[in-house]
Every structure is written in C-alpha cells, then in structure tokens.
Amino acid sequence: MHKIIIESLSLQYSDGTESLRDVSLGIHQNAVTVLFGPAGGGKSTLLRCLNRLNDLAEVKASSGRILIDGENILDPKVDVIALRRKVGMVFARPVPLPMSIRDNVTYGLELAGEKRRATLDEAVERSLTLAAIWDEVKDRLDTLAVALSGGQQQRVCLARVLALQPEIILLDEPTSGLDPISTGKVEAALQELKKEYTVVLVPHSVQQAGRTADHAAFFLQGELIEYGEGKSLFTAPKQKKTEDYVTGRFG
Amino acid sequence: MEKSLTWREFIVTRAIQASGYSAIVFVTLIFFFLLREGAPALTDVKLSALFSARWYPIEDYFGILPLITGSLVVTIGAMLIAFPLGIGTAVYISEIAPRWIREILKPLVELLGGLPSVVLGFLGILLVSPFLRSFLDLPTGLTAFTGSLLLGGIAVPTIVSVAEDALDAVPRSYREGAWALGATRWQTIWYVTLPAAKSGVLTAVMLGVGRAIGETMTVMMVTGNAPVLATALGSWFAPARTMTATIAAEMGEVANGSAHYHVLFFIGIVLFLISLGVNVAASSVVFHAKKRAERILS
Numbered sequence: 001m002h003k004i005i006i007e008s009l010s011l012q013y014s015d016g017t018e019s020l021r022d023v024s025l026g027i028h029q030n031a032v033t034v035l036f037g038p039a040g041g042g043k044s045t046l047l048r049c050l051n052r053l054n055d056l057a058e059v060k061a062s063s064g065r066i067l068i069d070g071e072n073i074l075d076p077k078v079d080v081i082a083l084r085r086k087v088g089m090v091f092a093r094p095v096p097l098p099m100s101i102r103d104n105v106t107y108g109l110e111l112a113g114e115k116r117r118a119t120l121d122e123a124v125e126r127s128l129t130l131a132a133i134w135d136e137v138k139d140r141l142d143t144l145a146v147a148l149s150g151g152q153q154q155r156v157c158l159a160r161v162l163a164l165q166p167e168i169i170l171l172d173e174p175t176s177g178l179d180p181i182s183t184g185k186v187e188a189a190l191q192e193l194k195k196e197y198t199v200v201l202v203p204h205s206v207q208q209a210g211r212t213a214d215h216a217a218f219f220l221q222g223e224l225i226e227y228g229e230g231k232s233l234f235t236a237p238k239q240k241k242t243e244d245y246v247t248g249r250f251g
Numbered sequence: 252m253e254k255s256l257t258w259r260e261f262i263v264t265r266a267i268q269a270s271g272y273s274a275i276v277f278v279t280l281i282f283f284f285l286l287r288e289g290a291p292a293l294t295d296v297k298l299s300a301l302f303s304a305r306w307y308p309i310e311d312y313f314g315i316l317p318l319i320t321g322s323l324v325v326t327i328g329a330m331l332i333a334f335p336l337g338i339g340t341a342v343y344i345s346e347i348a349p350r351w352i353r354e355i356l357k358p359l360v361e362l363l364g365g366l367p368s369v370v371l372g373f374l375g376i377l378l379v380s381p382f383l384r385s386f387l388d389l390p391t392g393l394t395a396f397t398g399s400l401l402l403g404g405i406a407v408p409t410i411v412s413v414a415e416d417a418l419d420a421v422p423r424s425y426r427e428g429a430w431a432l433g434a435t436r437w438q439t440i441w442y443v444t445l446p447a448a449k450s451g452v453l454t455a456v457m458l459g460v461g462r463a464i465g466e467t468m469t470v471m472m473v474t475g476n477a478p479v480l481a482t483a484l485g486s487w488f489a490p491a492r493t494m495t496a497t498i499a500a501e502m503g504e505v506a507n508g509s510a511h512y513h514v515l516f517f518i519g520i521v522l523f524l525i526s527l528g529v530n531v532a533a534s535s536v537v538f539h540a541k542k543r544a545e546r547i548l549s
Contacts, residue, residue: 164432
C-alpha cells in the first residue's frame, strides 16, 4: 500500500538550478524506501519536500502534488506544524539540543504542549528503546546529550523524532559521520522501525542502499531514473545508467 | 635583496606590535592621569561629604550621590527601552524579515548608529520634551525619562548590530532540527535560536549599556541637569543630572587644582570603574560561553 504518492513533482531553486524534474513515485507503507544516487541528484530536496522543510529555502517554482494518506501536503492551506509532527526527520549531522538526553527526547512533545510527567517518561523509554540506545543511556538520562559520542547522539536524535509518534520517518544520510558499529546499530533500528512506520532513507553510500532497501529509487541530476524493489534493482537493474552507478562505473 | 626584505619584515612586525601595545599604554596612562587628578579629592573633601546628597559646588557641597543615581536612572531606563527594542529588531532582521526588507533595514539601523548624538539631543529638545510635557502633564519635559528615551535610541543600533550578527551565526541545522520537530517559528526563535546565540546577545546588551552610560551630549541637553537624588520611581519623570553631563558642563569653568576640579576627576574615576565593570562582566560572560562551547565540541 502506498503511504506517500508523489505526482510529477518539479522544483527549481531561485538561483536557477533545477533540482527535481517531473518525479513520480509511490512510497510503500511499512517498508524502507531508499532514495539514492550521486550528489546533486535531488534526493535531499525530495526528502525535504515531504515535510515541507523546503518552505524555508529559496525555492522558486514547484509543480506537482505530494499525497500523504490522500491529502496534498503542498497545498498552502496544510498545517505545516502538524505535518512535521506526522513526518519526522533525522539529519546527516546529529543536532542534539544543548540540554539533557531526557529533555532532548521530550522536547518535541513539550513543544506540542504535552506536560504530563508520566506520558513524557513513558515516551522517553519507548523511543530510546526503539532507537536502540536505551541500554546505553538509561542510567544517565540527565547528562548533557552533547557529551555522547556521535553515533549515540544520532540515535538520540532518532529517538527525539520517534517520541512524537510520527507515521513517516525521513532520514537524510543519518550515518554519514558514524563509525561502522554505530552505523550497523542505526540500520538494525531501521529494520525494526519499518514494522510500525514508513521509512524513507537517503543513504550515504550505494552499499548502504543495497543493505537496507525494500524499495529503491535511483536519482540522477533531478530525474528519477529507475524505481523498483530493492533486490531486483541492485542485482538486475533495467536501466544502463542504474547499472553503471550500482556497479561503480561512475559516481 | 634578501637582507632588505627581512628588515622590512622586522619593521612591519614591530610597528604592528607597537600599535597593539599602545592600546594598553593609553588605557594605563588615562587611568593614572585620572588617579593623579582625582585622588586629591579624597583629601580636599571628606568622604562622607563626597558621598552625600547635595551637589552645589559654588558653596563647596560636593555630594556626588545625586549624579551617580542620575546616571543610573537614566541608563537603566534606557536599557529597559533599548533591550526589548534592540533584541526584537535583531530577531526580526535575522529570523523573520524577507530578504529585501533585511537588506534595507540593516544598513538603516547602522546609519542610525552613526548619527551624532548632538543631533539626537537637538531633536529631543525640540520634539520629545515638549511632547512629553504635554502628554504626561509634567512641569517640564526635560526629565530623566526623556534622557532614557533618547539614550535608548542611541543604544539600539549597537545592540541590533551585534545581536543580529550573533543570531546570524547560529547554524541553520539548529533551526531545521527544531522545525522538523514541529516547532513553530516563534518556538524556534525563543527556545533554540536565542539560547544558542546567548553569549553574543549578552555582549550586545553590555555594549549597549557601555554606550548609554558614557553618552554625554544628549543627556546634557535633555535631562534638565538638576542634581537631585533619585529616591523613588517618580524621579524618572523629574529632571536629573548624570556624571558625564556634570563633567562636560563644569570642567570648562573650574579653577585648575581646586577642590571642585579634583572632584570632577574623581567622578571620572567612578565612571571609569563602572564602564570597566560592565566590560569585565561582558567579557567574562563571553569567556564562560566559549569555554562551555569548547567543552561541548571536544
């Protein structure tokens, strides 16, 4: 079942560079969909359209529709704040806020107006567990989040997103700064998460794309070249360009 | 050839070094000069008389308390006005205004900072004080409050300029992180951007205080210059006299070496110590913030 349907989305930055050209694809519920390709291909731009973070960039023109549960989220009337609570995002560089681990996780909930101590405590344990870091930090929830290692910070940031109980989780190269062990933990967490959520991932390497993808979309210079099941796309790509990229002939 | 090059290098290095040290030398010289001229005030006038409430130098009453409270009332009032206005403007320019407004507003604010204070004082006498007199129904429009209003106007550009730079330096990723969590624009500014720029914003305020407390011309023109001890809130709406205005007004007609002369320099010392205190406070705030940032990043 498609959670997100993107219909002929085009987008241009105000300096004239084209970022997306007539992209259409459907993103499946309860699966990891990977958007991959060389830099400048429009993967991050597309990701940032899904929670309207591009509203704040210098975007000149966009056309097309993005339907989440049948609702066009590009409609100016859409409540962006509510949308961003429903569509969570994890960035390439972990950005822990300058506060304790616990406060980092409850931050989004508090912004949303949640004050009940029990609900917050419950959310802290549940989301840290889901992000596969509960065991590492449960005894020091009140220490500063910035004191953690990069890999731990990134999982706290993931937990922070999960605490809001979103339906969709966007990840923009979440492991680009992490060591292999931390990367493995994040990837394993994703496989758990997809049981409950719809996961859209921009991986930092083709290898990661291959490891994690249920479905994969290959982007090149703003165009969607190929989209299909992860396994078949990486083992038997239909397009020559995809094959060249996956086998490492360019990029 | 090579020798002349090393010579040039040597001279340039020394010249830069000398100009660096000269700042320290000047400050020390100023302080010693102030001390030499001001310290005798302590022997000319009894300490209890010096810190009394009556300033009437013609009859040898040298109580500087009304001048200190005058400066404090005017400056604190100015900060109460300039702080919200300055921070608000900085936030607007850096976080909310569309690009074209920002490009007009920022140079405009900086232009305001370059306005000679005597011009502002002139405006104060001609416009602000008559308006305040009729609007607040006061016996005179030349009050500490008038001074605060204009001083606030003088401090705002300093605060805006420094605070805006600090806000601008907050990484975009901080804001995006907050937005992605569903924070509204206001929540992002209040809970993320402003706290992240805290040290810069505090520096801006301290610099604004420094600018306000040292300002002379405007306050001399609009505060009425009555050395009355400020005791209640009502003093804000009565004439006052600041330390700077006293020095500026009386230094020209004082007999060199007289008690009055020494006391004026003593006021200078007090002023010097106050601005030193403000500066030390400002830099220690910045220093702490830096150390904290280093600890976090390491």
